Amino acid sequence: MIARRFVPLLATFSLLVVMFIIGGFQFEGFASFQVVTNLLTDNAFLLVVALGMTLVILSGGIDLSVGAVVALSGVLCAVLISEYQWPPLLVFPLVLVIGTLFGTLMGSLIYFYKLQPFIVTLAGMFFARGLATTISEESVGIEHPLYYAVADSGIALPGNAWLPSYAIIVLAVLAGLFLLTHYSRFGGYVYAIGGNSQSAALMGVPIARSTIGIYAMSSFLAAFAGILYTFYTFSGYALTGIGMELDAIAAVVIGGTLLTGGSGYILGTLLGVMLMGIIHTYIIFEGSLNSWWARIAIGLLLFVFIALQKVLNRSSQRG
Amino acid sequence: MQQEQSEKALFELSNISKQFPGVKALDAVNFRLFPGEVHALLGENGAGKSTLVKIMTGVLPKDSGSIQLQQQEISPSNTAEAQKLGIAPVYQEVNLLPNLSVAHNLFLGREPTRFGCIRWQQMAEDARQLLKRFKLNIDVTESLSHYSVAIQQLVAIARGVAMNAKVLVLDEPTASLDSSEVDTLFDILRQLKSEGIAILFITHFLEQVYQISDRITVLRSGKLIGEYPITDLPRGKLIEAMLGQELQQVTGEQTEATEPAKREPLLTVSNATVPHSVDDVSLTVNKGEAVGMAGLLGSGRTEVCRALFGIDTLKSGEIKIRQQPVTLNQPADAMQQGIALCPEDRKTDGIIGPLSIRENIALALQVQAGWWRYISPEKQRTLANQYIESFHIATPDSEKPIEELSGGNQQKVILARWLAISPQLLILDEPTRGIDIGAHAEIIKLIKSLCDEGMSLLVASSELEELVAFANRVVVMRDHRKVAELQGAELSSQSIMHSIAEV
Amino acid sequence: MNTETSHSFAERLLKSRYIWPLAALLLMLIFNLLLDASFLDIHFDNGRFYGNPIDILHRSAPVALLAIGMTVVIATGGIDLSVGAVMAIAGAVCANLLVATDVSLFTVLVAGIASGLLCGLINGALVSYMGIQPIIATLLLMVTGRGIAQLLNDGQIVTFQHAGFSWLGSGTLLGIPVTIWLVLLVFIISQLMLRRTALGLFVEAVGCNSSASRYLGINDRTVKLMAYLLTGFCAALAGIISAADINGSDANNVGLWLELDAILAVVLGGAALSGGRFSIPLSLLGVLIIQTLNTTIMVSGMPSKLNLLIKALAVVLVLLLQSDIFRKQISGLAGKWRHS
Incomplete structure (x- = not known):
């Protein structure tokens, strides 16, 4: 008998396998190792954002600002590197600090003034997006030796597959978040706040520090994803990542994290991102389907998983 | 050293006062705890027990007075601080995290780590060792929500002990436990006592006080009545100390409740069953009669009220109003049949906080009239003013938001709301909970006069004296079932208590 | 007699919830009048009125419609993030019917409104019957909805x-x-529907305490569902006038960011996001403030991209002003400052 909390996770995993098999039968080259590594590289920034979102949702909150923060950090990188000729190794830490401060500010508003996370992060989304547009309305290209160097580096995998270096960085982030969530005290606090923040406070959980830390972490990761995105596109653009917040939320929920908080797994989010990626890949292979079908499919999938959570929750309350 | 400690109090609160808007919740109260004793803190609802507990556990600040732990002045400003000092509270509703494992609940914030990583295996092992002392042999890696309230409560106590608690504050820990679970809990308390831990025990089960306590402190209306060794205060004296004079006056006019000669039934419930909450309950309420319903928390009395008001639907059984079978699928159906309910939890289910007294009173009438027949604000005001006057609701005008009133006045507004639709059957679930003594008396008086006017009432209450004071009959509930129906000469708080306690 | 009523009117105005939004609007108008003394001029030409006031009212129409629906949804304790996407759907439905078929204008309008009501029904069902948090339930449609509109338009701008x-x-x-x-x-x-019947009172009751409303015999689920139907209707109408204004349906851009404008308008009107008391006139006052701000930015020559930034800050500021904790801190600071 499988524990009830593993049911959504198992469903996601089965869907992933089924999609892969169907695609493999339908299209040549779908069930290849390269497609798997591409899944990882093409969705690297989404995975990073979704990992932060996992923490936020585990704590019972929500962060609608992530897509805009991705855009802001991308634009900042591009403008500082291309127009101001700053060295990237100075720009990246700066952008990460700005992102973290942004999240700290949102977390503080949420904690100290008891404002609802959705409205604070919605305002944050508009603020970051507005700031990005103010800095540059046009897409700014990046030409820097470091970018070419990073783009060319990577590890050759068996089966002619190629794992670019920034995918490796993403795997490192994944490992870090896994440890943070499942093996650190902070991770325990995140679950505690998501379970019942009043009880958590009574049990001595540092709510202020944790809440602010969670949103700071989410924005930090979004800024990190923005940097990654510049490596992917060699540019920064204020309109990147529109709707990415929903993709991230969808990945987290499809990965088995309870929307009400308190239960979920980091590796589930990885599965969620992979499943969404495979839907995109399938639609690209299909060719005749428009890309907005992916949007609709993911929306429906998200709906199904939310409904599944409701049903499982209800039956667990009765049982 | 040992002797000196046993002479001096481990934990001492002196001259504690606390003022709430309109009420003096605590008036220069003293309280002492010695190591290795179980000390019962007793008093009726509103006596100030919970305020005192909140002050000593850092939930509320005190207005004046001093708190000393081991002769050191302390002033915990939150629970976490109080816990660090060694004061561990265990509440009736367990304040742990149901989504975390038992082991994690025990060690949250103090997990064993190596290189910053939590050692889950080690933590589970530590948890098992700890729970062995409590004779609990459970899978500590399973989430807490998996286990019964009794086990959750023991886990909460274990957490307190594991955090080197010197003082355990148990607020109604036995309210939702069955008798064998209570025995287990008491065994553990005796063991903790022998280890020198001081235990403060709050309960409304008087027999349990005599089973486990060494001393008793009684509060009444925010004042200290006295501190007694258990042997100096037999049950009769204890009840006298708790009830005092004020309630005697209320109950003084009792027993005039004239036995109705022969009345026709208004409500007949036969074999009503709601899954997990009401089990095969039958009862009758006659016209112009007040029927009481007694039982512990979770005994099914609130659930019967809910079913009669259409909030929960019956799985089987029948409800008849004036001999006609009715189906109550929603509150609107019940209101159509002339049934009204003042719910138990006034704050979440009764008042609509930010709305004015006027709107709170007019709402039920408006619902009954239908949304398209709007009762104009002027008419609402006239209606509200009528009740403000006749019920002595303390407010400058009818526009004041109901959440700014005291509990007693809020309850009067809720009563007014339902009386405005002239119900034939008024169901009151704990009508006097959390209400000051003056409003208490007024509400009891009101219940009586409503009966005299020919209205039928069904009143669920945990205050037995109150039930005896006005009820013609009392139905006793236990484990979702009706276990007794008492009336006439056999009706007394003693007999109700016996039925509740299964003696 | 007359003076007495006017006196009490002035007194009531000072105490009323209108005073702050009105002051903000007046302040902005005065600022504009200082920049350009003819800011408020209206002139009549070719059978229609022209001038900034007319322009502000005309441009604020879509947000005003959204804000009417949003006010009621927020009053029930919910939120509707999908209104922009619903505008896109309704616009796409109408545009495609106009281009591809010969049906009457009436049918086109009915179809457009019906598409909005359907969206409202979906949102309402998710929120009140499935118990999904309003943010998530409407976020589903917020993103899926634009995909649906794109699909209807086949990815093109349909003119x-x-x-x-x-x-x-x-x-x-x-x-x-x-x-x-x-x-x-x-x-x-x-x-009329909300204030001359008991519906408004029921909405407030549900928003303040839906559990207690249920104990009063109010069907809280139906009330919530109706609120989402209303936002669906309003969003569809807003989508129709937006499409009519540009003679086309642009699924990507129509109504983009307008959900925040609508929420901001409601918040500016003084309503709490947690639900309860509401006032549509106050929300509309909020809409006017936002549109005047837009026009001010345009007229004063500031870059229009500052709009998003200013609005985001305005939301946070108003939320902070509503927060008790912030007010206490401010009055505490003011007290300290006076002492020193």
């Missing part, structure tokens, strides 16, 4: 020529833009 339909967006009636008449009509009808 049409239809004088009757365009009249709704850019025509005039008695010299005043039709859009303004439409907002006025929806406002009056919704105000």
